Amino acid sequence: MTSLLIFCFVNIVIGYFFVNLSYWIFSTVFLVLMLIFCYIKKHYNKLSNVLLLISIIFSFFSYLNSFNPSIFYVSMNFSAIFATLKSLYGIDIFLLISWILNALSFGYLISSLRNITLGIIFGVIIFFLGLKDVYTKKVNKRN
DSSP, rough: OOOHHHHHHHHHHHHHHHHHHHHHHHHHHHHHHHHHHHHHHTTTHHHHHHHHHHHHHHHHHHHHHTOOOHHHHHHHHHHHHHHHHHHHHOHHHHHHHHHHHHHHHHHHHHHSSHHHHHHHHHHHHHHHHHHHHHHOOOOOOOO
């Protein structure tokens, strides 16, 4: 729980400097709601931490390339929220939505920084990796 709090705090503080204020406020409200849900349920997942970290790192590098990363920032934070909802409630559709948002946001970022074809290719690859993650059976073996 502490690591989620740290990642959300870092994401909110650093995101303030890189994205438009309206996108930042919109994202901050939902990140605070995510923290409240995790605090009430006393549960968090590592995927949300990774997505929040990726969101801020790629937003930083996009900002350095003179690109406004606001849409990428918000969509990656929403992806983290849906990953948290999947972890809290166990419904696979939340994880699927999270991976769709990942694919769209990375495709958008790459197509904006490089070209549209490369963005589509990376978006499709990320979507299929997420689809594999959603539909694989997790087997717990006990000895």
